[in-house]
Amino acid sequence: MALDHDTMIDPPIETLLEKVDSKFSLVTLAARRARNINSYFNQLGDGLGHMIPPQVSSVSRKPLSIGFEEIAQDKIIWTEAPEEPEAAEAEADDESVDSADS
DSSP, X not given: XXXXXXXXXXSOHHHHHTTSSSHHHHHHHHHHHHHHHHHHXXXXXXXXXXXXXXXXXXXXXXXXXXXXXXXXXXXXXXXXOOOOHHHHHHHHHHHHHHHHXX
16 A cells, blocks of 8 residues: 655745746746745845745745645646737737838
8 A cells, every 4th residue: 555755846846837838947947946035034124124035834944845835736827918008019010021022
């Protein structure tokens, strides 16, 4: 009889991948949050207070693990970035050039 045990990543990767559209998005989101958490802990003694503290109680004191836990508990939500206006204008210019060539 196999016993249930924690995987290397807790929360499990399957749970985390349900929250985003790809592994790349997951890693990018967690890494950005880890940088914010790290900055928060580094500025604690300075009294600045402009960084957001960790949003979950974590056994792990590692910023990346805290970021993953925040994603799993829906404290951080992934959204698609809106298309930049410059990129849309460049595509429109390319289409007008292509139609002029025809």
